[in-house]
Amino acid sequence: MTQSLVIAVDGPAASGKGTIAARLAREYGLPHLDTGLLYRAVGMKVLADGHDLADEAAAVAAAQSLVPTGLSDDERLTTGEAGEAASRVAGYPGVRAALLDLQQAFARQPGGAVLDGRDIGTVITPDAPAKLFVTATPEVRASRRWKQLTARGFDIAYEAMLTDIRIRDERDAGRGAAPMVQAEDAVLLDTTDLSIEAAFDAARRIVEAARAKHGL
Ligand code: C5P
Numbered sequence: 001m002t003q004s005l006v007i008a009v010d011g012p013a014a015s016g017k018g019t020i021a022a023r024l025a026r027e028y029g030l031p032h033l034d035t036g037l038l039y040r041a042v043g044m045k046v047l048a049d050g051h052d053l054a055d056e057a058a059a060v061a062a063a064q065s066l067v068p069t070g071l072s073d074d075e076r077l078t079t080g081e082a083g084e085a086a087s088r089v090a091g092y093p094g095v096r097a098a099l100l101d102l103q104q105a106f107a108r109q110p111g112g113a114v115l116d117g118r119d120i121g122t123v124i125t126p127d128a129p130a131k132l133f134v135t136a137t138p139e140v141r142a143s144r145r146w147k148q149l150t151a152r153g154f155d156i157a158y159e160a161m162l163t164d165i166r167i168r169d170e171r172d173a174g175r176g177a178a179p180m181v182q183a184e185d186a187v188l189l190d191t192t193d194l195s196i197e198a199a200f201d202a203a204r205r206i207v208e209a210a211r212a213k214h215g216l
Helices: 017-030 035-047 058-066 081-089 091-108 120-124 138-152 158-174 196-214
Strands: 003-011 032-034 112-117 130-135 187-190
Touching: 003 017, 003 120, 003 196, 017 032, 017 158, 017 196, 035 058, 035 091, 058 081, 058 091, 081 091, 081 158, 091 112, 091 120, 112 138, 112 196, 120 130, 130 196, 138 158, 187 196
Parallel strands: 003 112, 003 130, 032 112, 130 187
Antiparallel strands: none
């Protein structure tokens, strides 16, 4: 079977993985799925329906009825509240199971696709020919997120941002269901000291090496 160019981009919050994934998609003319948006939409649906995030059955029902269109245009999904809600519901195996097929179907598109998240290279597309694990220190990630949010007019303290990032890392890496972990065959890309341009360049070189290796 000939492989297609599936690019799996995993990593923690504010590591730069979303920007890198979007740029890679543009570079190679591939469709891009930000899988964090799915979990964010599920978390916000639970809250909008008046349920508690601790209500696993409500979260699974929200995931099963999710309509995955128009999510990237929904401003509410970009908030810290949505990220926090996402990471709470993402720990429920039933939520992850409900979102599995649609992510795998996205990855199977002819020609390939770029997906970014936490478990793309380990669970969603373990056979992807190109896998990146993008990271940076918690301090640098908190500072990036702080700059983004203050530029958008949010009044938030850097220290609070750093605490949020640490809590989210711990929850995402420590959960039993599809924890955030670097796939054995993923290439680590540490963006701590890199500009967006330099990080993208490094990512492109990783994908080029994977293409050469797999004849893609
Ligand atoms: O990447 P983003 O910050 O939008 O993800 C929000 C949350 O959704 C993450 O903290 C994580 O708990 C969850 N998530 C996940 N698996 C993915 C993508 C996101 O568990 N593939």
